[in-house]
Amino acid sequence: MTSSLTIQDLQKTFHTVKALQSLSLSLEGGNIVALIGVNGAGKSTLLRIIAGLEKPDKGCILFNGESVTDGKLRQMSTLVFQRTAMFSRSVYANLAYGLRIRHQSETEIRQKVTEALIAVGLKSFEKRKAKKTSGGEQQRISLARALLLDPKILLLDEPTANLDPNSSRIIEKTIRARKNDDTIIVVATHNLGQAKRLADVVVHIHDGKIIEAAKTKDLFENPQNEITRKFVHDEIEF
Amino acid sequence: MPDIIIQAFQKAIGLILSGNAEFYATIYRTLYISGVGTLLSCLWSIPIAVMLGLYSFRGKWVIRGLFNSLIGVPTVALGLLLYLFMSRQGEFGFLHLLYTVNGVMIGQAILVTPIIISFTASALSASDMQIRDLAKTLGASSLRTDLTVMRETFWSIILAITAALNRGLGELGIATIVGASLLGSGTIFSGTRVLTTSIALQINFGDFGLAMAYAIILMIIVITIALVISLIERIRQEEAPFKVWRVLGRSGGQ
Numbered sequence: 001m002t003s004s005l006t007i008q009d010l011q012k013t014f015h016t017v018k019a020l021q022s023l024s025l026s027l028e029g030g031n032i033v034a035l036i037g038v039n040g041a042g043k044s045t046l047l048r049i050i051a052g053l054e055k056p057d058k059g060c061i062l063f064n065g066e067s068v069t070d071g072k073l074r075q076m077s078t079l080v081f082q083r084t085a086m087f088s089r090s091v092y093a094n095l096a097y098g099l100r101i102r103h104q105s106e107t108e109i110r111q112k113v114t115e116a117l118i119a120v121g122l123k124s125f126e127k128r129k130a131k132k133t134s135g136g137e138q139q140r141i142s143l144a145r146a147l148l149l150d151p152k153i154l155l156l157d158e159p160t161a162n163l164d165p166n167s168s169r170i171i172e173k174t175i176r177a178r179k180n181d182d183t184i185i186v187v188a189t190h191n192l193g194q195a196k197r198l199a200d201v202v203v204h205i206h207d208g209k210i211i212e213a214a215k216t217k218d219l220f221e222n223p224q225n226e227i228t229r230k231f232v233h234d235e236i237e238f
Numbered sequence: 239m240p241d242i243i244i245q246a247f248q249k250a251i252g253l254i255l256s257g258n259a260e261f262y263a264t265i266y267r268t269l270y271i272s273g274v275g276t277l278l279s280c281l282w283s284i285p286i287a288v289m290l291g292l293y294s295f296r297g298k299w300v301i302r303g304l305f306n307s308l309i310g311v312p313t314v315a316l317g318l319l320l321y322l323f324m325s326r327q328g329e330f331g332f333l334h335l336l337y338t339v340n341g342v343m344i345g346q347a348i349l350v351t352p353i354i355i356s357f358t359a360s361a362l363s364a365s366d367m368q369i370r371d372l373a374k375t376l377g378a379s380s381l382r383t384d385l386t387v388m389r390e391t392f393w394s395i396i397l398a399i400t401a402a403l404n405r406g407l408g409e410l411g412i413a414t415i416v417g418a419s420l421l422g423s424g425t426i427f428s429g430t431r432v433l434t435t436s437i438a439l440q441i442n443f444g445d446f447g448l449a450m451a452y453a454i455i456l457m458i459i460v461i462t463i464a465l466v467i468s469l470i471e472r473i474r475q476e477e478a479p480f481k482v483w484r485v486l487g488r489s490g491g492q
Binding site for chain 1: 366368369371372373374375376377378382386389390475
């Protein structure tokens with residue numbers, strides 16, 4: 001069965017700023033969904049709410065038709081942050097953290113960590129201090145750390161921002177390889193080239209609202225909304 | 239003046255090598271009272287610091303401000319207050335803590351509480367919020383998230399505890415008033431004497447050389463503790479396997 005995630009009427013306000021305004025969206029596994037939009041449009045807020053890190057002021061999220069709490073969302077999803085965060089431990093310990101929480105055996109953990117590091121091209125990095133690796137390596141470690149938990153919802157916030165082309169290519173390839181019916185993948189990016197390469201569906205968020213959602217080709221070649229047209233033709237500064 | 243300092247160093251070395259039982263007992267008692275007092279304080283200070291550093295609630299900043307202001311509380315004032323509470327007519331007189339090692343220890347535990355709370359809460363609240371989010375998004379419970387943040391700020395917490403220990407080692411007011419350890423050798427009160435009160439006592443006796451020798455030994459203890467903590471921290475930052483000589487040989491930070 002294909003997994004589904006339904007977001008209904010989400011609203012979130014920070015002080016006086018309306019980050020999300022009655023945002024509704026349906027997502028299905030087997031697709032990579034790209035959220036595009038200018039800075040401050042609400043992409044990261046939406047990801048944080050789906051990840052269970054932020055509570056919406058109003059609205060709810062359904063997974064496979066059932067309403068889920070933020071605690072449940074935290075168990076089902078993993079968010080890879082734009083600014084990578086590393087524990088002050090070895091790369092191995094960073095990757096093992098989530099698996100230890102899930103009470104997996106050390107043998108299983110070792111095997112999964114090794115496989116995950118191979119997948120992101122960091123085979124011999126286990127013993128290195130995570131914080132002493134480069135920015136590109138840290139982003140790949142973050143992705144590996146998220147993927148080995150086998151989340152039902154994989155969320156990525158600007159996963160290749162400020163990375164070199166090689167690291168970006170490896171990350172995109174790894175995300176693409178994870179595409180399956182059981183996993184809902186959402187990537188927030190304002191790299192339109194990446195959205196084109198990676199996504200099956202693109203959602204344009206503007207001022208906390210979805211102004212257009214369509215298949216990638218349709219949205220880029222024939223945008224229906226004037227703001228979207230300007231955005232994809234690089235006529236809006238962001 | 240330099241002659242006094244040279245003589246003091248000679249006396250300090252002489253004392254260390256002398257095998258003098260009372261001298262070693264004083265050092266042991268100093269470390270015991272301040273060490274156990276600091277650890278005792280950690281029992282309540284760390285949980286309070288976690289609450290103040292990681293959680294939001296009404297009145298939090300008032301409480302933090304109060305603990306910040308109590309960092310500099312004069313030890314004689316606190317010693318006097320404790321004396322009143324611990325004296326026979328005081329609320330805690332029935333515990334018979336006055337003029338005892340335990341009394342001084344509890345006094346020091348109270349003295350260092352604001353230091354541990356303020357420094358630890360500051361370290362925790364200054365910790366990267368993303369570490370909390372990261373732990374949560376990897377599936378950590380609230381407790382595990384707090385423990386992870388504490389682990390990430392471990393050396394800042396150790397620094398807070400070290401500062402508290404040093405404050406305890408260097409305090410005079412509580413040891414003097416609660417321990418009554420300025421009274422002469424051979425009295426029942428000499429059993430509460432620590433290095434600071436020994437310094438004060440030798441000044442009273444006019445033996446500045448011996449007072450200076452005690453002061454040097456106190457300084458050596460305080461500096462050694464700080465250096466050992468720094469060394470361990472640097473070793474921990476190294477890639478495994480640890481290379482102590484590389485740590486010792488480095489001058490700059492990383």
